[in-house]
Amino acid sequence: MQVGFNEQINSFATRSGFQAAVIQDIYKNVSSYKDTQKVVRAMRIAAMESAKVEIQQLRNQRLREDSDSEDLYERPEKAKAKMEPKEEEDSDSEDLYERPEKAKAKMEPKEEEND
DSSP states (O other), rough: OOHHHHHHHHHHHHHHHHHHHHHHHHHOOOOOOOHHHHHHHHHHHHHHHHHHHHHHHHHHHHHHHHHHIIIIIOOOHHHHHHSSSSOOOOHHHHHHHHHHHHHHHHHHHHOOOOO
């Protein structure tokens, strides 16, 4: 009788994608072949969902790495442009940092001349 059961477990393990020892451990904990099947099905679904998440994360990571390497190695002018400050910056903001007296004059209210 044990031989037939072991063959059934091995066959189920092959179909489910899990090792026979895992199936046997589950059976020992639930003591029913039908419940073992339910648990293994749930495990397979959970494993596939987890795999999908991991695969998507790996793809996203590779896409980020590929775009970073493309920017730095294949298109150095693009990478250089990202690192250098834009020349189109507002001249007033530049004046505020380089010429404090001009900034101060802009902020202080003008005194009106009285005739």
